[in-house]
Every structure is written in C-alpha cells, then in structure tokens.
Amino acid sequence: MATLKDVARLAGVSVKTVSNVVNGYSFVKPDNRRRVEEALEATGYRPNLGARNLRRGRTGFIALVLPELSIPYFAELAGLVITAAQEHEWNVLIEQTFGTLTGERQALASLGPHLVDAAILSPEALHVEDFQLSVPAVMLGEHAVDVPISRVGIDNVAAATTAVRHLISLGHKRIAAIGAHPHRSTAALRLEGYRTALAEAGLPFVSELVVPALNYHRADGAAAMKALLDLRNPPDAVFCFNDLLAVGAMRTAAERFVRVPHDLAVVGFDNNDESAYSSPSLTTIAPDKAAIARAAVDLLHQRAGAPDVTLADVQTPFSLLVRESTVTR
Amino acid sequence: MATLKDVARLAGVSVKTVSNVVNGYSFVKPDNRRRVEEALEATGYRPNLGARNLRRGRTGFIALVLPELSIPYFAELAGLVITAAQEHEWNVLIEQTFGTLTGERQALASLGPHLVDAAILSPEALHVEDFQLSVPAVMLGEHAVDVPISRVGIDNVAAATTAVRHLISLGHKRIAAIGAHPHRSTAALRLEGYRTALAEAGLPFVSELVVPALNYHRADGAAAMKALLDLRNPPDAVFCFNDLLAVGAMRTAAERFVRVPHDLAVVGFDNNDESAYSSPSLTTIAPDKAAIARAAVDLLHQRAGAPDVTLADVQTPFSLLVRESTVTR
DNA sequence: CACGGTCTTTACATCGTTGGAACGGCGATG
DNA sequence: CATCGCCGTTCCAACGATGTAAAGACCGTG
Structure with a gap:
C-alpha cells in the first residue's frame, strides 16, 4: 500500500507537498502539482485514515x-x-x-x-x-x-392518538392496546396517546384491555393477543405499539379464526416493509x-x-x- | 481522554512500562504493576485504537x-x-x-x-x-x-432439490419457480436443484413455469405470481428463491382468493424471521x-x-x- | 541592488501506541 | 572476583499523516 512517502519519492518532492496536493492546498506550482498527481495516479495512493485521524484528533x-x-x-x-x-x-x-x-x-x-x-x-x-x-x-x-x-x-403521543382516533372513527368501542412497558418511555407516550383518544371520544379506559409486552417481538404480540381473546369480553380493535406486535397479534387472530378487520381491527406502529404484504395488510403509523x-x-x-x-x-x-x-x- | 503518558506520569514510570502492563507483558515488578494498575483505574485509560492499529499495521x-x-x-x-x-x-x-x-x-x-x-x-x-x-x-x-x-x-443445489422434492412428495405435479436471474449464480444453482428434483420424479420441465425476478423483493414475488396465475394452466405449487419472493407470491394469492396451501403450495428460501408469522406460515429452506x-x-x-x-x-x-x-x- | 512581501517548499515535531535496542541491577557460575 | 544471563526498565524510533515554522524562490519597489 502506497504512502505519502512513496508518492513523494516518485514525484521528487517532499512528503508535505504531496499532502498539500491531496488536501487541496492552493499554493502548489502547476508543474509540481502535475507531477504529484501523476504519482498519485501511478501508485494508487489512498490515505491511511487511521493515521490521518490520529493526527487530526x-x-x-x-x-x-x-x-x-x-x-x-x-x-x-x-x-x-x-x-x-x-x-x-x-x-x-x-x-x-x-x-x-x-x-x-x-x-x-x-x-x-x-x-x-x-x-x-x-x-x-x-x-x-x-x-x-x-x-x-x-x-x-x-x-x-x-x-x-x-x-x-x-411526536409519539400525537401519533398514537391519531392511530386510536382512526379506530374510533370506524366505530370501534372496545379498543385494546398491546405494548405497555414499565421502563420504556415510548411505551408510556403511546399509552398516553391511546388514553387521550379514548377520553376525547368519551370511551372508558379499561385496564384489562392494556396488555404489557416485555419485548416488542412478534412472539410477544402473539402472546398478548391470546390473552385478549381469552377475556370474557374481548376487544373489537387493538392498537399495537409496533408492527411486530401487530403481526404477532394478527397471527394469533388467524389461528383462532378471528377475522381481521371484520371481527378485530388492528393498527401497528413503524411501518415495516413487511407490513404492506401481510394478509390482511397492516394499517400503521409510518414515521419518516x-x-x-x-x-x-x-x-x-x-x-x-x-x-x-x-x-x-x-x-x-x-x-x-x-x-x-x-x-x- | 487519558493517554499512556498521563498514566505513566501518575504512576511514576515510563510510558513503555504502562504499555507493558496494558498488554499483559509478564516481567513487571509487582510494586510497579500495582501502581500502574491504580493509575489506569484512576484515569479511566482506554487505548486509542487508531494509534495502536497504526503501530501494529x-x-x-x-x-x-x-x-x-x-x-x-x-x-x-x-x-x-x-x-x-x-x-x-x-x-x-x-x-x-x-x-x-x-x-x-x-x-x-x-x-x-x-x-x-x-x-x-x-x-x-x-x-x-x-x-x-x-x-x-x-x-x-x-x-x-x-x-x-x-x-x-x-449447498444451493441440494437445498433447492430438497425444497422441490418436498412439494413433489405432497403430490404436486405442476411446480413453478420464481426467481430466475441471468447473472446471479445462486439463482442458477437453485434452478438447477429445481430441475434435478423434477427430473428425479419424471416431471417435465415447463419453461413457462419458471419466472424471472430482477430483484428479490416482495414486489417482485407478487408480480411473478400474478403472471403465473394468469397462465391458462396455473401451477399447483411454487418454489420461490427467497422468502421475500414467497411472501409477495402469497400476497398475490390472497388477493386473487387462491388458497394456500389448498390451491397452491408455496416454499421459500432463507427462513426470515417474519416467515414463521405469516398466515399461512411459510415452509422454507433454513440455512444456519x-x-x-x-x-x-x-x-x-x-x-x-x-x-x-x-x-x-x-x-x-x-x-x-x-x-x-x-x-x- | 538591497529590501520587503508574497508564493512555494521543506524540515521538524507531533498525534498515541508499540517493537527493539540498550542499560543497569542482581544472583549464579566458574 | 570477573563473567554470564536473566530480569526490569527506559529510551528511541517508527507507524502515516498533518500543523508549524522557517527557509528558499521570486516578484516588484524604492
């Protein structure tokens, strides 16, 4: 691997002059500049980033x-x-x-x-x-x-509110939430948005409809959905705090022959690429x-x-x- | 950020001795070693990787x-x-x-x-x-x-053969393949495996059942499946060269009310995490x-x-x- | 022609680290 | 007691690049 020294020797100038050419320093004689550039070309010089950064801090x-x-x-x-x-x-x-x-x-x-x-x-x-x-x-x-x-x-609160408002506008009354989490602040904010939308519409906040998820993986969504479907009075819609939870929830719904969206509407969050291709495709909050x-x-x-x-x-x-x-x- | 020099000064030894301690060199007097270790601790020294690697090449x-x-x-x-x-x-x-x-x-x-x-x-x-x-x-x-x-x-050929043999063992006779590609060698090998399995079973190789895909995204699988379903005599099974193609294909099937696996069996390749959670879940080749x-x-x-x-x-x-x-x- | 100022180039130090040479101390050996 | 070898440490150079300062080239001016 060629270093500045090699290029300098080939071009017949000092190392610093080569460095000057490489870094676009203005005052280099056209003749030298040409020779250096030829030498750079000939050696295929590439700066050693480690060394450069060491010097530059x-x-x-x-x-x-x-x-x-x-x-x-x-x-x-x-x-x-x-x-x-x-x-x-x-x-x-x-x-x-x-x-x-x-x-x-x-x-x-x-x-x-x-x-x-x-x-x-x-x-x-x-x-x-x-x-x-x-x-x-x-x-x-x-x-x-x-x-x-x-x-x-x-704005997580606004986004969650938007999602739940959408469910409400479709006439859903018993809307669950999957993804509550004791330590995640996004979870707290999305939950807040969920509550806000419910309150706006005069719908009660029912704590059995809020299901926690320790991870936000598909398996967690599937498990949470099972718990919801086992309720005496299951929800008619569910807002999942991310798309993976939603995919898991829809999987459980399918296994239990619960039709989405007919029996159960599902909204996700994140807009993963896969969410456009599931069957049914997933309504979701799409952050840019x-x-x-x-x-x-x-x-x-x-x-x-x-x-x-x-x-x-x-x-x-x-x-x-x-x-x-x-x-x- | 502390350097070896700082640590050395604090411990009252030379830079090299500190370096020796850091790199686990054996011959350092216990007393010095202790002082250096204390100084390392006190300064929170972390080696500068750029410099180290510059030196080490x-x-x-x-x-x-x-x-x-x-x-x-x-x-x-x-x-x-x-x-x-x-x-x-x-x-x-x-x-x-x-x-x-x-x-x-x-x-x-x-x-x-x-x-x-x-x-x-x-x-x-x-x-x-x-x-x-x-x-x-x-x-x-x-x-x-x-x-x-x-x-x-x-072994792509063996894996593809395995996938198609599985479809054959289920009684499928008109098996399509999605993902042929002019320049990708994996595509060529998977196609070879497909042909091998067909030949083994005495099934004919039908070129209209082999659909190319320029990219291996979900959209390509969906488009390819549309083409297959538009055939006068559509396939009863399809082997997709990756899971994304398969997901796209299943999406198209759902849109056309083609039931998987009843009307159409689908096999993918790669075992993406999402493939276990689609409805129906996807049979696939799972590389380790x-x-x-x-x-x-x-x-x-x-x-x-x-x-x-x-x-x-x-x-x-x-x-x-x-x-x-x-x-x- | 001496001088000052601008351009152009170079030598040198430096970034933080490690390898190797050099050196001093010490116990063992002959 | 001179010599040897091992141990433990320090000093110096080097990795490849760039900033600084100073030196050299060159110009025009008085």
Whole structure:
C-alpha cells in the first residue's frame, strides 16, 4: 500500500507537498502539482485514515447503538443512517445491545473519542445514570425528560392518538392496546396517546384491555393477543405499539379464526416493509425514517464541529397508512 | 481522554512500562504493576485504537458488503456477523451496494488495508474483473466458479432439490419457480436443484413455469405470481428463491382468493424471521445463518494472520422447515 | 541592488501506541 | 572476583499523516 512517502519519492518532492496536493492546498506550482498527481495516479495512493485521524484528533466513525439488527425497524433505520452518514464522510459502527441493560452498558462503555466522533442511541432499558458519554450523542425515539441528550423522532403521543382516533372513527368501542412497558418511555407516550383518544371520544379506559409486552417481538404480540381473546369480553380493535406486535397479534387472530378487520381491527406502529404484504395488510403509523436518520446525522455533524450544549428536540413527520387490517377492501 | 503518558506520569514510570502492563507483558515488578494498575483505574485509560492499529499495521475493522440492510436476510446476517466479529476484537463496517454494479464497485474501491483488515462480500452483480481486492475476503452465497475467493454458504443445489422434492412428495405435479436471474449464480444453482428434483420424479420441465425476478423483493414475488396465475394452466405449487419472493407470491394469492396451501403450495428460501408469522406460515429452506457468520469471520481471522492462498469452500448446514404454506394444519 | 512581501517548499515535531535496542541491577557460575 | 544471563526498565524510533515554522524562490519597489 502506497504512502505519502512513496508518492513523494516518485514525484521528487517532499512528503508535505504531496499532502498539500491531496488536501487541496492552493499554493502548489502547476508543474509540481502535475507531477504529484501523476504519482498519485501511478501508485494508487489512498490515505491511511487511521493515521490521518490520529493526527487530526478525529476517528471518522459514528456509533449507532440499537437493540438488534434482526428487528426490521432498526435494520431499515440503520441502512438509512449509513447512507446519511456517508454524506459527511462518516462510517457507521453498529453496536447491538439486545435490549438488555448489560448490553447497553457495554455498548456505551466501548464508546469514546478514540473510537467514534459521535453516537446515535436507540436505548430501551437505559437509566439516567448511564449517560456519561464522552462524545456528542443523539437519541432516537424518546427518553425520560431529565436526560441531557438531544432527541430526534416523531411526536409519539400525537401519533398514537391519531392511530386510536382512526379506530374510533370506524366505530370501534372496545379498543385494546398491546405494548405497555414499565421502563420504556415510548411505551408510556403511546399509552398516553391511546388514553387521550379514548377520553376525547368519551370511551372508558379499561385496564384489562392494556396488555404489557416485555419485548416488542412478534412472539410477544402473539402472546398478548391470546390473552385478549381469552377475556370474557374481548376487544373489537387493538392498537399495537409496533408492527411486530401487530403481526404477532394478527397471527394469533388467524389461528383462532378471528377475522381481521371484520371481527378485530388492528393498527401497528413503524411501518415495516413487511407490513404492506401481510394478509390482511397492516394499517400503521409510518414515521419518516429517512428524515429521522438524516436529522440525527446532521445534528451530530453540527455538534461534532462546534460542541453546543443546547439540547435539540427535532420532531420528524409521520403519517397514518390505512390498509386492510382496519378497512375492508 | 487519558493517554499512556498521563498514566505513566501518575504512576511514576515510563510510558513503555504502562504499555507493558496494558498488554499483559509478564516481567513487571509487582510494586510497579500495582501502581500502574491504580493509575489506569484512576484515569479511566482506554487505548486509542487508531494509534495502536497504526503501530501494529492493523485497523481492527472488517467490512461487510451487502445489498441492503432493509432486506431481512442481510439484516439478520449482519447482526450475526457483528456478534461473531466481536470475538476476534473486530468491529464491522457495513457497506450497502443496493444490488447495483456501481454500488458494488464503489464499495470495493473504498476497501483497502488502510481501512479494513478483511472483507465479507455478498455480491449480486459483481463481475470477475472487479475482484482486485487488497485484503483477505470471503464470499457468502455463491459465485462464478473462476473467481479466486473463498466461499462460505450452503449447498444451493441440494437445498433447492430438497425444497422441490418436498412439494413433489405432497403430490404436486405442476411446480413453478420464481426467481430466475441471468447473472446471479445462486439463482442458477437453485434452478438447477429445481430441475434435478423434477427430473428425479419424471416431471417435465415447463419453461413457462419458471419466472424471472430482477430483484428479490416482495414486489417482485407478487408480480411473478400474478403472471403465473394468469397462465391458462396455473401451477399447483411454487418454489420461490427467497422468502421475500414467497411472501409477495402469497400476497398475490390472497388477493386473487387462491388458497394456500389448498390451491397452491408455496416454499421459500432463507427462513426470515417474519416467515414463521405469516398466515399461512411459510415452509422454507433454513440455512444456519449463525454458522455462516461464524465460519466467514473465523476464516478471515485465520487468513488475516497468515495469508494463505488456498481457496476454501465451507459448506454450512441447512434444513427444510415444513409449515402451513405446504401442509394443512 | 538591497529590501520587503508574497508564493512555494521543506524540515521538524507531533498525534498515541508499540517493537527493539540498550542499560543497569542482581544472583549464579566458574 | 570477573563473567554470564536473566530480569526490569527506559529510551528511541517508527507507524502515516498533518500543523508549524522557517527557509528558499521570486516578484516588484524604492
């Protein structure tokens, strides 16, 4: 692998002159510039990023900390973050926490200025005391109010309200919610939106209709739906806090010969790619994932240059996609 | 951020002695070792990986080149590769090619010893002439025979044969295939397996039953299925070259009120997480993805140490998961 | 022609780390 | 007691790049 030294020798100039050409420094004699460029071409020189960053005090990487790549929402988001980061010449390092506290602590511990310039976090179990980050960071989704970190995401309360209003507008009266969770702030906010919509319509809040989910995987949605269908008085609609829960719920419905949407309307949250292809296809809240990724990366780019203590809270748009799980075709 | 120098000053020893302690060098006086360890603790020292790797001539990264993270198979695989790489203290850099030749060329061009120690490739459109890699590499899936790169993956012919034999054993006679592709070698091999199974059973190879797919997304499967159902004599079973195609095909079947598996049996390939939760759930070929990830990383680890020109071809196990899309519950 | 100012190039130090040489101390050996 | 070898430590150089300062080239001016 060619280094600046090799190029310099070939071009007959000093190492620094080559460096100047590579970095677009203006004052290089045309003759030398030409020779250097030829030598660069001939050797196929590529800068050693490690060395460059060592000198510059940067690493060229940002971390993306998320629960698991096998969860479609995070996989899709990760792809978009990678694309957005490329525009700032950043490479993305993905750390999986598997949704555990230990996993998140490990991931955060491995982060530092020597490894990444900044971090994007999608924590699920983190507690306030864990936020001793040494690099600029943004959180996706929500977090407890008192954590001093910027945030990018949609308005979860409004989105959940929108989803439940949709069910109400279709005439449903007994609307369940799947995905309550003791420690997840997104869960709390979506639950709040659910309550808001019910209250608006004068519908009672029935606690047996709110089912917790420890993980947000398909299996959890399936289990929760079983519990709901076993009620003496089962719901006629269900709002799931993410699409995977909804897919699990619809699977259970199918197994029990409960027809969706005829006997049971289902709304999800996230708009995973697969949700458009299930049978029935899934009505869901669609956050603008590309906007989230871009906003997060741009915010970090701005902060990494000039550290700014102001906390940002970027609201990205969302929409409700009405599909077959709530409305018959 | 503390450096070796800071620790050394605090402990009252030379930088190199601290380095020796950090790297587990044996001959350090117990007294000094204790003082250094205390200083390490006090400063919260973490090695600067850039500097270390610069010195060691390694980067600490491997690249994972794949079409797109939003494709579940690759997302799941990426998660497993990250986990496997951690065992060798490697970080994973994910490059998306979006399945295009330009994308793949760009990804390969950005790879080099200065950035990564090795690379795992999942190419779709690459041609032989593009393989001018400067680091050890492994390919996942298949590749044209004459590319001099090691490979890890399942026996595609055998897996496809297994899938189609299953359909035949259920009594199906008119079995279609979705996913033929002019340039993808996996497609060619799966098609070969399809033909093998048909031939074994004395069934004719009917070319109108083999539908190409340019991408392997759900939409392509849906479109292909439409074409098949529009035939004068539609198939009674279909073997899809991946699960996404199968999901698309089942979606089309549902839209046309074709009952799966009663009117049409469907088999997929890859065993995506979602395939267990569709209605009906999808019978599919399940490659051992964890084994693929581990084998690929281990192979690279071995090669990165002592470059070895021998080409490896690691066969990983697979199994057929029979679910509702072929057998009524 | 000496001088000042602008361009152009170079030598050197530096980022944080590790490998290797060098060196001093110590006990064992002859 | 001189020598040897091992232990433990430090010093120095090096990885490949870039910032700084200073030196050299070149121009026009007085």
